[in-house]
Amino acid sequence: MKKVLITIGTILVLLMAAMIVLPVVFKGPLLNKVKTTINDNVNxxxxxADFKLNLWRSFPNVMMELKGLTVVGLGEFENxxxxxxxxxxxxISLSDLFKGEDFTIQSLRLSQAQVNLLSNSSEQVNWDIAKESTATQEDESGESMAISLQDxxxxxxxxIYKDAATATVVALLNSNLDASGRMEGTITHFDLDAEIGEFKLEYDSTQYIANTVLKVNSQLMADYNKMVFEFGESTLHLNELPLDLSGRFEMPSDSMYFDLQFKQPQSDFATLLALVPQSxxxxxxxxxxxxxxxFEGNVKGWFYEETYPEINTRIYVNNATLQYxxxxxKIEQISLDGQITKPEGDFDLLTVNVSNAHIQIRENPVDARLTLTHPMSDPQFDAYFNGKIDFTQLAxxxxxxxxxxxxxxxxNLSVKGRMSAIENEDYEKIASSGAFNxxxxxxxxxxxxxxxxxxxGAVKVDNTAITLTSFDGKTGQSDFQLKGKLSNYLPYFLMDKTLKGDFTLNSNYLNFNELANLMAEDTVATTATDSVIAFxxxxxxxxAFNSKINRASFDKMDxxxxxxxxVVKDRMLELKQLNMDILQGKLxxxxxxxxxxxNQPLFDFDIDLSTVQIPAFYRSFGLVQQYLPIAARSQGEISTKLKFNGQLSETLDIIPSSLxxxxxxxTQNLQIVDSPTFDQIKNFIKKEKLQNVRVDDFTAHFSxxxxxxxxxxxxxxxxxxxxxxxxxxxxAQMLDLxxxxxxxxxxISDDINSALGFLPGSQNITVLPITVGISGNLKEPKVSMDMSEAKKQIQDEVKKSTKEELDKSIKNVGDKLKKLFN
Known part of the structure; x- marks a missing residue:
């Protein structure tokens, strides 16, 4: 017995050692085989990042795992x-591992994967990476990897699939799938649960399907030898709408064959509403x-290159009501018959037909229909709307x-024609008419x-234009009356082209502060609600708006x-010969x-402002407050002509360095009251002259x-x-004036006059040159006086004096000169 226990213990130790050692021993050969297999089969x-073997998790099988896998294209799809x-x-089985050949894949587990399928404008695809010689290489080597998936x-x-030639995007996002099966010969029976978190379909930059969730619960039969997959008892959920699913699909080669049917199990309006996206x-x-x-339909036929299966789907509503x-x-007489059909072949054969669309609220009916054909080559459309809507009742x-x-x-509105007529601006081939009140x-x-x-408001629609015959509206404190015409509206709505228009705008009052902030901004702090935000x-x-506005407010100006x-054009607002009365003057x-x-707009303005009151001018313009703070202590009138350009901040403040x-x-009648600057030169000008300083009219040029x-x-x-x-x-607001x-x-001040009176020749001095320098920070400038020219003039006059005049005043000259110049 002792020998038996020792033998069993030895075997267990050896097995445990093998399970630890084997991943290390075989990792190198398998790593080489995986890399060789992949590189031999793809372009x-x-x-x-890593390749791992694990004997513990799937024993007696061996788990193989690739970490951080990426496949990047070459040639046309490089990077x-x-x-x-x-x-x-x-x-894989442990026996396959020891043989080193003919691996059979029994399970597949993948996580956090993204697949990007690209087709460029030349119809080249990035997933065509298999090498043509793959089959020959496998035959010669005698090694292969077979598929017998059960988990x-x-x-x-x-x-994500993107087709540049057709401007089509299909996305299956955040998908999860679990399938476990049992083998019966060559056939596997799966219990399948799958969910696509979001299904998207976009064509020509327009999203036709979004926020749609797909779920499948199915009993699926898979025959890997024939590559045939058949649905048993199955349910497909489109958002929350349940659909019975049946049929099969086959993949005999690089083509696929579909024969699938789906149908809403209960024919009632409440069940159909589950089709509405979850949001x-x-x-x-x-x-x-x-x-x-x-809701019902089927998909039947071959999918190969540009050939797609036959599609027949129908959604219908008969005499339904809805009441909260x-x-x-309540909304009554709800009806709809919508069909999407296509025979086997190209997607351009697809037809969308929505007829008998009708709802009614009290005595207000709404009817609509839509037909769309040839969606890929040259969409042909025929749409109609007619109705009365009481929005108060609807709310x-x-x-x-x-x-x-x-x-x-x-x-009512009807539009009929082809997209090519819009692209070629051949509007005579578009039948469009309508009117709204x-x-x-x-x-x-x-x-x-x-x-x-x-x-x-009254609006008329024809092939070429939307005409506003009358439009009387308001928002906030602003009122407006518009008349005019919008042209090129079909290319604008259908092809993202430029919308053109010519209007007359009349208003009794426009509050531009409100209008500039009409669009709500989530990022604007509540404390900044009084600020004007760049729009x-x-x-x-x-x-183009030919405008006549009786009164308006902008910033602090009336x-x-x-x-x-x-004119609104190319993301630009142009003002042409805009004249107005402002600050008791003209602009x-x-x-x-x-x-x-x-959101830091560029501006370029030519301004002619005439005879405005300086105090109001200072209060209303930040540029004046920044560059002419002395205007805060000034009275009178000012006129200016200015041509300048620069950039604005998000709050419409001028960025100084951009100017x-x-x-x-x-100026006219300029007077500067109680200026600290002029108060500092009272040493050489009489005080009474500097209390309310008058400045003669002048013209100043600047750059x-x-x-x-x-x-x-x-x-x-x-x-x-x-x-x-x-x-x-x-x-930087540093002044040098x-x-x-x-x-x-x-x-001249009494002190200086008294000092001059003792100097010989001073009677010849009628004007004294003095330079005042103002420098430093604009808010707190420093004032200095340069009297060197005055000193020279006085010295020259003294030199001209006679000896008798000099002797008479010689004893006082030194003291007075010191007093004068110190």
Whole structure:
């Protein structure tokens, strides 16, 4: 017995040692075989971070796992990733491992995988990576990998297909699958559970299917020898809509054959509403429905290259009603018959036909129909709408969360033609007509800060234009009356082309502060609600508004009698010959405001501002507050002509370093009151002259370069003294200004006059030159006086004096000179 126990113990130790050692021993050969097999069979760059063997998890089988797998294309698709995967694992038998050949794949487990299938404009595809010589190589080597799957586990798989030639995108996102099976000869029976978290279909930049969840619960038969897969008792969920699924599909070679049927198990309207995407299901809570409805279809035929199977689907609703709990009203006579069909062949044979679409709320019916054919080559469409909608009643019937709707609309619209006629601007081949009338319409959503109201409006539609015969509306404090025409609207809505328009705009009052912030911004802090935010001018617009506005507000300014042209084009707002009354003066503007992605708009303006009051001018313009703070202590009138350009911040403040331009300004009746700067020169001008300093009218020219201001010399009189002014102001608000005074003898301060009286020859001095320098920070400048020219003039006059005059005053000269110049 002792020998038996020793023998059993020895065997167990050896088995445990083998299970530890074998992954290390065989890892090298298997790693080489995996890499060799992959590289021998594909034209692509295949990489993986690690390769692992594990005898414990699947014993007596061996688990093989690739970590960090990527497959990147070559040639036309170089650097395009076909497959990326966190983990790919399978199990093989221990006997296959020892033989080193004819591996049989029994299970497959993959996680966090993304598959990107690309087809370029030349119809080349990135998944065609198999080498043509694969079969020959396998025959010669005598080795292969067979498939006999009985267990499949997929976690977080996303598959995206992009076709550049047809502008089609199909996406199966966040997919999971579990399949476990049992073998009966060559056939495996699976219990299959699969879910596609989101199914998307996009064509020509338009999403036709989104937020759609697909689920499958099925008993699936798989014959791997014939590559035939047949559905037993199966249910397909489209969002929450259950569909009975039956049929089969085959993959005999590089083609596929489908024969699948699906049908809604219960023919009632409540069941059909489960088709609504999950994100909108909350709107269908607490509703009562009646009526018959259903969804059914089949897919049958071959899928090979550009040949697709036959498709027949139908969705229908017959005499249904919908009523929310607690609502006195209901939507009645709901009907619809929609079909999507295609014979076997090209996708261009697909037809969409929606007929008998009808709903009614009280006495207000709405009817519509749509036919679409040749979607891939040259879409042909025939659409019709006719109805009356009382939005006030509709809001009472259907919960709309934070959306407020009121008012009444009735109208009709029909459009028929081909996309090629729109592309070629051959509008005579498009049959389009319609008319809409609005009364007491009002809408308020979280996306806008003010309700938009249309008191009345009449719109006509034809092949070439949408004509506003009347449009009387308001938003917030602003009112507007529009008349005009929108052209090129079909290319704009269907092909993202430019919308053109020409309108007359009349208004009694426009509040531009409100209008600039009409679109709500989630990122704007509540403390900044009084700020004007830079607005984005929409792209693909070419609109002209010939405007007449009686009154408007912008920032802190009250503006009247605005007349001129406003053009919206290429994300730019252009003002052409825009004239207005502002700050008790006149303003004429030509210029532009251009949006950009950074929301720091560019501007380029030519401004002519005449005879405005300086205090109001200072309060209303931040640029004046920044560059002319002395205007805060000034009275009088100012006029300016300025041509400049630069950039604005997100709050419509000018970015100083961006400013370039030139201009001039002139003043009338300028008076500077209690200026600290002038208070500092009271030592040489009489105090009474400096209390309310009068400045004679003048014209000054200046230039702007990267926000730096250069003031060219100009002459005027300050406090009745002739002065020449010139200097610079840097973008950093550092000032270097010179004022060359010629001070009248009678206006010189009493102390200086007294000192001059003792000097011989001083009676010849009638004007004293003194330079005042103002430098340093603009908010707290330093004032200095340069009297070198005055000293020289006095010395020259003293030298001209006679000996008797010098002897008479010699004893006082030294003391007075010290007093004068110190």
């Amino acid at each position: 692509a760059k295949v990489e993986f 395009d990733t076909l497959v990326s995967m966190q983990s790919l694992a399978t199990d 499949i586990e997929v976690r977080d798989l996303s598959l 909108y299901q909350s709107y269908l809570e607490d509703i009562e429905t009646t009526g018959e409805a259903g 709990a607690g609502s006195p009203e 009472e019937i259907i919960p709309m969360d934070s959306i407020e709707l009121q008012g009444f609309m009735d109208g 609005f009364r007491n319409f009002k809408v308020k959503t979280p996306q806008i800060t003010q309700a938009v109201e249309i008191n009345s 984005q001018v929409p792209a693909n617009l070419n609109l 503006i009247k009698n605005i007349v001129g042209s406003i 004429a503007i030509d210029g532009s405001y251009k949006s950009n992605d950074a 370039d331009g030139s201009g001039l300004f002139n 702007l370069n990267d926000g730096n201001v250069e003031m060219k010399p100009f002459q005027t009189k300050i406090a009745d003294q002739e002065v020449s002014i010139y200097g610079n102001l840097s973008v 010179k004022m060359d005074f010629k001070v009248n003898r009678e206006d």
